Amino acid sequence: MxxxxxxxxxxxxxxxxxxxxxxxxxxxxxxxxxxxxxxxxxGDEVLDVQARSAYRRRLSELDEQIDDATAAGNDTKAARLDVEREALLTELRAAAGLGNRHRRLGxxxxxxxxxxxxxxxxxxxxxxxxxxxxxxxxxxxxxxxxxxxxxxxxxxxxxx
Structure with a gap:
């Protein structure tokens, strides 16, 4: 080779x-x-403690809103909220390394x-x-x- x-x-x-x-x-x-x-x-963590807390709060809010929209039969709203939820989860996964360690900038x-x-x-x-x-x-x-x-x-x- x-x-x-x-x-x-x-x-x-x-x-x-x-x-x-x-x-x-x-x-x-x-x-x-x-x-x-x-x-x-x-360098600094990709997401600091405050940012991770804000993400988790927003995920909790989205879960409730998705449940409410689904219960009301508003599938369009539930789907839109689910897209935002998945985007937040993707960001959290990108900021976490193996064993859920926090990735760092630089x-x-x-x-x-x-x-x-x-x-x-x-x-x-x-x-x-x-x-x-x-x-x-x-x-x-x-x-x-x-x-x-x-x-x-x-x-x-x-x-x-």
Whole structure:
């Protein structure tokens, strides 16, 4: 396969099985510890406590209004309110990370997580055509996120 960033990410992960490697290090391997430490500093939350409370209050109001509109047989109004409700839920989901952690603006670690995950996923898709068994093994054994790790689930002998 031609050289690709995702292949380099996998190479680093496979060379240190069981070791959690920050996505920020995979994104910038030459940056060293300073780059990893700097990337852990982040900006303000996407939605602060006050904004999250306002969203929840509005969702509660919308739920009541949707129930009232449905009970009154006003399906058009209920549908319009439901569109607003779904838009608010989409915003809340976008502001929440894995485990319902609050995402932050300008979060380098989040950017690294997304970029590295996409690079590895893309490489595995390309590997599907050339060596589907290896691609399947890597999908089972490589975890991505703010830290990435190769933990082989089964011992396999590969014919490359």
């Amino acid at each position: 031609p050289d690709a960033k995702g292949l380099r990410d996998l190479h680093l992960l496979l060379s240190s099985p069981g070791t959690e490697i920050p996505a920020t290090r995979l994104l910038n391997p030459a940056g060293g510890e300073e780059a990893v430490a700097a990337a852990t500093l982040s 979060d380098e670690a989040e950017r690294a997580r997304k970029a590295v995950t996409a690079r590895i996923r893309d490489t595995l898709r390309k590997l599907d055509d050339r060596h589907p068994e290896l691609a399947a093994h890597l999908r089972e054994s490589v975890s991505t996120g703010t830290t990435c790790c190769y933990r082989p689930i089964t011992a396999t002998s590969w014919r490359l």
